[in-house]
Amino acid sequence: MTDKYSDGKLPVIDISDLNREQEIAKEISTACKENGFFYIKGHGIDQSLLDSLENKSRDFFSHPEAEKMQWRMELAKQAWRGYFPLCGELTSNLPDWKEGLYLGTELDDSHPLVQKKTPLHGRNLFPDFDKEFKSTILNYIESTTKLGHRLMELIALSLQLPRDYFQSKLTLGDPLILFRLFNYPSQPEPQTKDGKPLWGVGEHTDYGLLTILYQDTIGGLEVKSRGGWINAPPVPNTFVINIGDMLDRMTGGLYRSTPHRVRLNTSGTDRLSFPLFYDPNFFVSVKPIENLEPVENQDDSATRWDNFNLHKPFEGTYGDYLLNKIGKVFPQLKDDVL
Ligand SMILES: O=C(O)CCC(=O)C(=O)O
Ligand SMILES: [Fe+2]
Numbered sequence: 001m002t003d004k005y006s007d008g009k010l011p012v013i014d015i016s017d018l019n020r021e022q023e024i025a026k027e028i029s030t031a032c033k034e035n036g037f038f039y040i041k042g043h044g045i046d047q048s049l050l051d052s053l054e055n056k057s058r059d060f061f062s063h064p065e066a067e068k069m070q071w072r073m074e075l076a077k078q079a080w081r082g083y084f085p086l087c088g089e090l091t092s093n094l095p096d097w098k099e100g101l102y103l104g105t106e107l108d109d110s111h112p113l114v115q116k117k118t119p120l121h122g123r124n125l126f127p128d129f130d131k132e133f134k135s136t137i138l139n140y141i142e143s144t145t146k147l148g149h150r151l152m153e154l155i156a157l158s159l160q161l162p163r164d165y166f167q168s169k170l171t172l173g174d175p176l177i178l179f180r181l182f183n184y185p186s187q188p189e190p191q192t193k194d195g196k197p198l199w200g201v202g203e204h205t206d207y208g209l210l211t212i213l214y215q216d217t218i219g220g221l222e223v224k225s226r227g228g229w230i231n232a233p234p235v236p237n238t239f240v241i242n243i244g245d246m247l248d249r250m251t252g253g254l255y256r257s258t259p260h261r262v263r264l265n266t267s268g269t270d271r272l273s274f275p276l277f278y279d280p281n282f283f284v285s286v287k288p289i290e291n292l293e294p295v296e297n298q299d300d301s302a303t304r305w306d307n308f309n310l311h312k313p314f315e316g317t318y319g320d321y322l323l324n325k326i327g328k329v330f331p332q333l334k335d336d337v338l
Pocket of ligand 2: 204205206211260
């Protein structure tokens with residue numbers, strides 16, 4: 001059943017009942033057309049795994065920055081993994097008031113793509129304050145990647161496409177998976193720079209297909225709905241799902257990648273969040289799906305955070321597209337490793 005939470009605005013969709021697949025697909029279609037954001041429950045991922053990821057991450061971030069820098073991103077070179085310190089990432093050219101650990105699908109050095117030094121592919125840098133952190137992270141990535149496959153089937157059904165549409169045309173069984181652990185330290189006073197407010201994360205959309213977000217109980221995520229900014233507060237036993245720019249592009253704007261941001265955390269307790277980005281295969285070029293409902297005002301670049309027209313033809317692969325975007329959020333790393 002679908003309940004209403006979060007100011008009554010974002011739906012919670014139960015995906016557990018296989019006999020209700022068509023109804024679930026309909027609920028997803030409505031949610032994707034309305035806000036591009038929804039919660040899912042009945043996802044089948046054990047709370048004990050989520051608790052363990054949260055506890056071990058909290059422990060990792062509690063160490064002094066100098067210790068965490070043992071796993072800094074520069075060390076992973078073009079794999080783009082590892083720790084970045086507070087204000088180490090820019091969104092819309094402003095530093096975010098967060099620190100994080102970047103991770104992804106684990107590929108060892110003998111993998112052909114790693115041998116060829118393919119950007120965004122390689123080994124993770126696993127902090128070892130806790131010896132079980134690595135297995136917890138890998139279990140989490142595996143479980144949520146499977147959940148991503150399932151959600152993409154439901155999204156295909158929601159567009160009246162064959163259930164394997166995205167698997168056969170876009171992910172080829174090997175979606176690009178980027179996973180992040182974020183810590184938003186609590187701040188007594190909002191920080192300002194040049195008179196501009198700082199954010200946990202500034203307004204943006206996500207680049208890929210689908211984001212699967214687990215968050216702790218603190219809150220702070222905000223979504224730009226048609227009626228204005230609304231909260232996406234923590235809801236027990238759920239993930240927040242939002243669609244990314246590539247699904248907006250493929251659906252000709254029928255499913256919008258909705259801007260969102262994270263408020264500066266003043267709660268008194270650090271906030272943790274865990275976004276997993278389930279993206280197209282790195283080597284695929286992303287083409288619009290044929291014969292979908294046409295959308296008026298498809299080009300929303302005038303009001304988009306980055307003034308980018310997602311629907312302008314683009315010839316390269318998803319990998320080309322993404323590297324160009326990432327270079328803007330980590331300019332220094334781009335200069336050093338690419
Ligand atoms: O931390 C959150 O709640 C959201 C983070 C986010 O939007 C992102 O990493 O793209
Ligand atoms: Fe995001």
